[in-house]
Amino acid sequence: MTKKKLKGLGTGDYIFVAICVIITIICVLPMIHLLAKSLSGADYLIKGKVTLWPRGFNLDAYKKVLGDAKYIRSFWWTAFLTLVGTLLSLTMTTLCAYPLIFDKLKGKGFINILITITMFFNAGTIPNYLLMKSLNLLDNPLVLLIPSCLSVFNMIIMRSFFYGIPDSLRESAELDGASFFTILLKIYVPLSKPVIATLALFYAVGRWNGYSDALMYVKNADYYPLQLLLYNVINNVSNIEVATQEGFSTPGLSETLKAAIVMFSTIPILCIYPWLQRYFIHGVTVGAVKE
Amino acid sequence: MEENKIINNPEQTPQASSKMKIQLTKENKMKDKKWVVYLSRYWQLYALLFLPILYLIIFKYLPMVYVQIAFKDYKFRESVWALPFTKNYGFGHFIKAFKNADFRYAIRNTVVLNLLDLVVGFPAPIIFALILNELKLPKFKKVVQTVAYMPHFLSWIIVASLALQLFAPSTGLVNVAVKALGGEPIPFLNEPTHWVVTYILIGIWQSFGWNSIVYLAAIAGINQELYEAASVDGAGRFRKMWHITLPGIKPTIVVLLVMALGNILGSSFDRPFAFQNNTVMNVSNVISTFVYSYGIKGLKFELSTAVGLFQSVVGVIFLLLANNISRRLGERGIW
Numbered sequence: 001m002t003k004k005k006l007k008g009l010g011t012g013d014y015i016f017v018a019i020c021v022i023i024t025i026i027c028v029l030p031m032i033h034l035l036a037k038s039l040s041g042a043d044y045l046i047k048g049k050v051t052l053w054p055r056g057f058n059l060d061a062y063k064k065v066l067g068d069a070k071y072i073r074s075f076w077w078t079a080f081l082t083l084v085g086t087l088l089s090l091t092m093t094t095l096c097a098y099p100l101i102f103d104k105l106k107g108k109g110f111i112n113i114l115i116t117i118t119m120f121f122n123a124g125t126i127p128n129y130l131l132m133k134s135l136n137l138l139d140n141p142l143v144l145l146i147p148s149c150l151s152v153f154n155m156i157i158m159r160s161f162f163y164g165i166p167d168s169l170r171e172s173a174e175l176d177g178a179s180f181f182t183i184l185l186k187i188y189v190p191l192s193k194p195v196i197a198t199l200a201l202f203y204a205v206g207r208w209n210g211y212s213d214a215l216m217y218v219k220n221a222d223y224y225p226l227q228l229l230l231y232n233v234i235n236n237v238s239n240i241e242v243a244t245q246e247g248f249s250t251p252g253l254s255e256t257l258k259a260a261i262v263m264f265s266t267i268p269i270l271c272i273y274p275w276l277q278r279y280f281i282h283g284v285t286v287g288a289v290k291e
Numbered sequence: 292m293e294e295n296k297i298i299n300n301p302e303q304t305p306q307a308s309s310k311m312k313i314q315l316t317k318e319n320k321m322k323d324k325k326w327v328v329y330l331s332r333y334w335q336l337y338a339l340l341f342l343p344i345l346y347l348i349i350f351k352y353l354p355m356v357y358v359q360i361a362f363k364d365y366k367f368r369e370s371v372w373a374l375p376f377t378k379n380y381g382f383g384h385f386i387k388a389f390k391n392a393d394f395r396y397a398i399r400n401t402v403v404l405n406l407l408d409l410v411v412g413f414p415a416p417i418i419f420a421l422i423l424n425e426l427k428l429p430k431f432k433k434v435v436q437t438v439a440y441m442p443h444f445l446s447w448i449i450v451a452s453l454a455l456q457l458f459a460p461s462t463g464l465v466n467v468a469v470k471a472l473g474g475e476p477i478p479f480l481n482e483p484t485h486w487v488v489t490y491i492l493i494g495i496w497q498s499f500g501w502n503s504i505v506y507l508a509a510i511a512g513i514n515q516e517l518y519e520a521a522s523v524d525g526a527g528r529f530r531k532m533w534h535i536t537l538p539g540i541k542p543t544i545v546v547l548l549v550m551a552l553g554n555i556l557g558s559s560f561d562r563p564f565a566f567q568n569n570t571v572m573n574v575s576n577v578i579s580t581f582v583y584s585y586g587i588k589g590l591k592f593e594l595s596t597a598v599g600l601f602q603s604v605v606g607v608i609f610l611l612l613a614n615n616i617s618r619r620l621g622e623r624g625i626w
Binding site for chain 2: 009012013016017019020023024026027028030031033034037045046048051092095096098099100102104105106111114115118120121122123124125126127128129130131135146147149150155179180181184205208209210211212215216227228230231234235255258259262265266269270273274277281284285
């Protein structure tokens with residue numbers, strides 16, 4: 001920063017900078033505290049001596065998490081669900097959004113109504129549950145992928161992005177005899193990288209962070225995504241194994257372990273989202289402020 | 292159309308009309324041909340739409356069949372269509388629901404928590420966007436934004452466990468500090484009133500940054516000449532904020548406010564469920580978690596379906612009302 005720039009700042013500016021610094025600290029403080037806890041020795045933790053810097057630094061908690069097949073398995077399972085689910089959702093979203101930008105599509109009005117109704121009226125938890133039951137999807141790993149594979153809100157974001165691509169591009173390709181598949185693959189998809197990145201982030205975060213589908217439809221712990229496993233560990237839900245292993249004998253270690261598991265399941269997202277910032281800002285704006 | 296012409300024209304001889312008929316069939320054939328031509332060109336678009344539409348029909352419309360059980364007596368292994376209606380003309384489950392104290396609490400909690408979120412949480416992103424807009428250091432601004440968006444990317448399970456780590460009565464960082472300062476530990480998450488306050492504030496923490504994006508975009512769309520003109524007239528920072536920026540983003544504020552009001556009976560599941568614990572069930576049980584515990588855990592399908600239907604219908608009515616209000620205020624509707 002040059003001195004010239006600093007000179008242009010008045011007292012008011014410093015106040016705003018100070019406010020922003022405080023806000024930033026409030027945002028990151030809990031994460032830093034948790035990170036410190038996850039790296040600290042159990043004795044310090046019990047005495048409540050760990051604040052923002054690890055005391056009695058050690059990696060035991062992480063070693064334990066990384067050495068426990070249950071967590072590793074759940075991690076890869078969630079990563080798999082996130083990857084496949086995101087690809088599936090992006091495909092479905094594109095398939096739905098692209099045909100709807102053609103004015104010549106007959107029945108477009110009807111299809112739009114069909115789609116809009118689902119945004120305002122949801123059958124509800126129990127009818128959905130009974131549907132999954134009748135489709136034999138309960139306790140089936142597919143239930144974590146298929147039922148939530150298309151978000152109408154995201155489809156609308158993508159469609160409004162497609163609308164922004166000049167019709168002339170499409171029309172000249174049509175005149176050259178390109179099929180609609182080709183136009184989608186050669187013109188629309190390459191030009192829509194920003195919105196695809198945005199929606200990929202939205203879908204991936206939703207998949208990585210989601211747990212309610214698994215909570216309601218899956219009983220087999222082998223299929224638990226990371227967040228549900230985390231919920232059970234933190235709340236000591238019916239997981240006798242965890243409780244006896246880490247809970248009762250050394251309560252402090254359990255705290256570091258919890259902290260380590262939280263960090264372990266959060267770091268992937270925290271590493272990705274800053275790189276997509278310029279994309280998702282656009283996506284959010286399209287979604288909320290109609291143009 | 293052609294047929295109408297024939298009827299309306301009495302001078303037409305039978306011969307002429309038969310000629311017309313031949314023409315008519317020809318035109319029909321042309322029409323068929325048009326369809327063939329149309330489909331031979333556009334079938335690909337329908338092929339592309341096939342999977343998404345199938346998805347919507349199976350996973351969004353088919354469950355509506357099961358909504359009937361809100362009015363019926365559910366029996367396992369029997370078609371929902373064949374089930375008999377329940378007592379009180381099919382409204383028995385609704386009556387039962389409203390007699391249920393847990394459900395009445397759930398409605399109250401849903402409305403109260405949503406209203407508190409609205410009153411306390413709605414202004415937060417606006418204020419944050421206004422503050423960010425005043426920052427003159429672009430790089431610093433970007434860092435602040437990135438950090439402020441971070442909580443939105445944490446799952447509610449993570450946020451709840453962060454809260455537990457910070458606010459636990461004996462080992463939580465905040466209570467350790469309180470005790471060090473000679474105070475009594477505060478039961479942030481274990482006493483109803485404290486829980487509500489903590490829950491609302493954590494909700495703001497999680498969402499204020501993310502929600503500010505929309506307002507920042509709206510602010511970016513304000514004509515810069517207005518600010519220059521105001522500067523020439525000697526307006527200070529706050530007068531510009533009050534007289535230019537705020538009116539400039541008013542349409543966005545109104546639309547989002549009306550949307551939030553329309554969603555006052557809506558309830559997400561992930562957030563309240565992650566924060567619930569047995570000591571605060573009276574204030575933390577909302578409709579979505581009530582449906583989960585009664586329906587899926589307690590297997591009371593009819594009652595929970597009735598509750599869900601009630602919530603959906605009231606939700607739609609509120610949204611329509613909200614949209615209407617938004618239009619009457621002279622703003623664009625939500626749709």
